[in-house]
Amino acid sequence: xxxxxxxxxxxxxxxxxxxxxxxxxxxxxxxxxxxxxxxxxxxxxxxxxxxxxxxxxxxxxxxxxxxxxxxxxxxxxxxxxxxxxxxxxxxxxxxxxxxxxxxxxxxxxxxxxxxxxxxxxxxxxxxxxxxxxxxxxxxxxxxxxxxxxxxxxxxxxxxxxxxxxxxxxxxxxxxxxxxxxxxxxxxxxxxxxxxxxxxxxxxxxxxxxxxxxxxxxxxxxxxxxxxxxxxxxxxxxxxxxxxxxxxxxxxxxxxxxxxxxxxxxxxxxxxxxxxxxxxxxxxxxxxxxxxxxxxxxxxxxxxxxxxxxxxxxxxxxxxxxxxxxxxxxxxxxxxxxxx
Amino acid sequence: xxxxxxxxxxxxxxxxxxxxxxxxxxxxxxxxxxxxxxxxxxxxxxxxxxxxxxxxxxxxxxxxxxxxxxxxxxxxxxxxxxxxxxxxxxxxxxxxxxxxxxxxxxxxxxxxxxxxxxxxxxxxxxxxxxxxxxxxxxxxxxxxxxxxxxxxxxxxxxxxxxxxxxxxxxxxxxxxxxxxxxxxxxxxxxxxxxxxxxxxxxxxxxxxxxxxxxxxxxxxxxxxxxxxxxxxxxxxxxxxxxxxxxxxxxxxxxxxxxxxxxxxxxxxxxxxxxxxxxxxxxxxxxxxxxxxxxxxxxxxxxxxxxxxxxxxxxxxxxxxxxxxxxxxxxxxxxxxxxx
DNA sequence: CTGAAAGCGCTTACAG
DNA sequence: CTGAAAGCGCTTACAG
Numbered sequence: 001x002x003x004x005x006x007x008x009x010x011x012x013x014x015x016x017x018x019x020x021x022x023x024x025x026x027x028x029x030x031x032x033x034x035x036x037x038x039x040x041x042x043x044x045x046x047x048x049x050x051x052x053x054x055x056x057x058x059x060x061x062x063x064x065x066x067x068x069x070x071x072x073x074x075x076x077x078x079x080x081x082x083x084x085x086x087x088x089x090x091x092x093x094x095x096x097x098x099x100x101x102x103x104x105x106x107x108x109x110x111x112x113x114x115x116x117x118x119x120x121x122x123x124x125x126x127x128x129x130x131x132x133x134x135x136x137x138x139x140x141x142x143x144x145x146x147x148x149x150x151x152x153x154x155x156x157x158x159x160x161x162x163x164x165x166x167x168x169x170x171x172x173x174x175x176x177x178x179x180x181x182x183x184x185x186x187x188x189x190x191x192x193x194x195x196x197x198x199x200x201x202x203x204x205x206x207x208x209x210x211x212x213x214x215x216x217x218x219x220x221x222x223x224x225x226x227x228x229x230x231x232x233x234x235x236x237x238x239x240x241x242x243x244x245x246x247x248x249x250x251x252x253x254x255x256x257x258x259x260x261x262x263x264x265x266x267x268x269x270x271x272x273x274x275x276x277x278x279x280x281x282x283x284x285x286x287x288x289x290x291x292x293x294x295x296x297x298x299x300x301x302x303x304x305x306x307x308x309x310x311x312x313x314x315x316x317x318x319x320x321x322x323x324x325x326x327x328x329x330x331x332x333x334x335x336x337x338x339x
Numbered sequence: 340x341x342x343x344x345x346x347x348x349x350x351x352x353x354x355x356x357x358x359x360x361x362x363x364x365x366x367x368x369x370x371x372x373x374x375x376x377x378x379x380x381x382x383x384x385x386x387x388x389x390x391x392x393x394x395x396x397x398x399x400x401x402x403x404x405x406x407x408x409x410x411x412x413x414x415x416x417x418x419x420x421x422x423x424x425x426x427x428x429x430x431x432x433x434x435x436x437x438x439x440x441x442x443x444x445x446x447x448x449x450x451x452x453x454x455x456x457x458x459x460x461x462x463x464x465x466x467x468x469x470x471x472x473x474x475x476x477x478x479x480x481x482x483x484x485x486x487x488x489x490x491x492x493x494x495x496x497x498x499x500x501x502x503x504x505x506x507x508x509x510x511x512x513x514x515x516x517x518x519x520x521x522x523x524x525x526x527x528x529x530x531x532x533x534x535x536x537x538x539x540x541x542x543x544x545x546x547x548x549x550x551x552x553x554x555x556x557x558x559x560x561x562x563x564x565x566x567x568x569x570x571x572x573x574x575x576x577x578x579x580x581x582x583x584x585x586x587x588x589x590x591x592x593x594x595x596x597x598x599x600x601x602x603x604x605x606x607x608x609x610x611x612x613x614x615x616x617x618x619x620x621x622x623x624x625x626x627x628x629x630x631x632x633x634x635x636x637x638x639x640x641x642x643x644x645x646x647x648x649x650x651x652x653x654x655x656x657x658x659x660x661x662x663x664x665x666x667x668x669x670x671x672x673x674x675x676x677x678x
Numbered sequence: 679c680t681g682a683a684a685g686c687g688c689t690t691a692c693a694g
Numbered sequence: 695c696t697g698a699a700a701g702c703g704c705t706t707a708c709a710g
Contacts, residue, residue, distance in 0.1 A: 030695065031696085
């Protein structure tokens with residue numbers, strides 16, 4: 001590697017000051033056209049690489065935005081990330097991604113890294129148990145924060161997520177209207193706002209229809225395809241077996257359907273199943289999954305937009321925005337079959 | 340936000356020099372135990388945040404490692420990333436992730452960002468059409484590079500990937516040994532080393548067994564579940580329809596099986612299907628997918644390890660390492676059914 | 679074991 | 695329109 005090329009290398013070669021070079025490269029109108037062109041041209045030919053660390057140290061803006069979610073491998077988050085990415089790309093921000101796997105320690109380490117790097121902001125789907133204090137700390141240290149998918153009690157920042165109680169009621173009511181009376185709720189955890197809201201919505205819909213909610217019809221826990229698959233046995237072994245299952249997510253639903261099929265029953269005919277999220281995959285599952293669209297794109301896009309607005313100095317109200325979910329009916333639900 | 344706390348804040352408060360504070364915080368043995376403890380204790384209580392930009396400007400090590408792949412949403416890459424992540428975590432490196440979606444421009448922008456941030460190295464699954472020159476440029480500018488999953492002709496850096504020709508021959512020979520003679524190859528592209536190798540391996544296995552390879556039995560293109568699903572129609576419409584399909588990946592295979600099921604046939608009985616990668620999902624697909632384990636974990640782990648070694652000054656040979664794939668037989672393959 | 683000082687490569691008032 | 699100079703917050707020889 002040759003001698004490091006820096007602003008002063010260019011300045012010396014062209015007989016101008018580093019100030020002029022700096023301004024020219026950033027297209028400042030202060031610099032004469034011809035000067036600017038000469039400088040940019042020369043910088044290109046010698047392969048100058050801008051040193052963002054130096055600039056950032058001086059300006060205290062880094063161009064980095066952190067994004068931390070439970071697990072980027074989960075398609076639900078992946079779809080959100082996709083839209084965040086396209087939004088940030090447009091404004092030339094670099095985005096730093098991390099999983100926290102619901103480990104508070106990992107999340108804290110990441111926030112710390114962001115602070116050390118002087119990140120401009122962070123979008124997070126907070127880990128289970130995140131105290132409002134953690135978010136306040138980030139904000140106080142100059143790291144504007146926006147929450148997605150889950151809220152944190154007492155945190156004074158914008159939140160974008162779906163209306164979970166309403167969304168799950170769409171699925172539950174759909175099954176009720178098909179004639180199901182014994183409906184299980186599979187997956188999810190009470191440790192997140194999302195989990196609590198969905199269970200609440202399910203119970204409310206059942207009770208509103210005058211239907212019984214049996215404790216053994218609830219299978220908390222599963223949040224992956226694998227876990228949905230594995231729970232099928234216990235579900236099918238219930239006496240007075242429910243004829244339908246409202247699942248916590250598409251992943252759980254698809255896993256469950258695979259488990260049901262493996263047991264020789266036909267999901268969508270013998271057992272109706274609903275998902276939640278409407279992942280791309282839901283439409284090509286067998287049978288195609290009836291599910292609740294949860295606005296991933298919308299959540300990501302709006303969270304990124306609001307954060308960028310904050311960075312540009314806009315005052316943003318720390319309010320919670322609930323995206324309205326929609327029911328997408330496909331083949332995994334039908335009238336109950338009594339046998 | 341209060342006045343920014345920096346090394347000198349601590350130094351002044353404690354009546355020592357910034358040099359001592361700097362050394363103490365990094366646990367240098369040069370500093371007396373009691374001094375160090377006093378300093379660290381004080382730093383904690385006032386909430387000091389280390390400024391990595393400043394440090395990095397001075398030391399020219401940033402602690403950042405870039406990782407760029409086609410698409411992190413693809414479980415194949417996600418599984419690789421997972422193992423890279425756990426490897427890098429251990430050595431306290433921050434990893435900066437990006438998709439290139441096989442757009443050279445996007446990949447270049449990312450490499451540029453890494454250079455500007457002074458990243459310590461990059462692990463990449465190169466975008467289609469990446470010239471060796473791009474990699475040489477990164478290396479010459481002090482960005483050590485390691486390739487995964489795909490190789491680049493003429494690039495003089497370590498590569499970790501599966502032995503594709505061998506792997507696909509395992510799948511093809513398995514079908515042949517079950518008695519299949521009309522076997523299609525579905526998905527993949529000739530634009531990547533991976534795609535070429537797998538097709539080559541399939542053709543070689545067929546020919547070695549004295550079987551015919553019809554051009555219309557090849558369906559290039561599909562690389563997603565969705566695309567596998569959509570190709571099912573064309574595949575099933577072939578005259579002299581093949582009794583088996585070797586798929587380019589698990590995603591394509593699972594999509595294809597869904598498409599076959601949607602058409603009223605039973606995958607694994609009417610049509611045998613093999614995947615490639617052995618994603619976590621393969622085992623819970625319906626039917627469970629016979630596939631080729633492609634060593635994602637291994638690829639990620641070793642790529643990260645080698646890069647870290649290079650950062651620590653080890654000489655690393657720029658050789659290509661082929662991970663040996665293994666056939667995992669499940670329920671999606673069986674003897675051919677003539678009807 | 680500790681301190682004074684230079685320097686990493688930018689940007690930004692300020693002066694002309 | 696351009697230049698001289700200070701300063702962002704660290705680390706690292708060097709001296710003691």
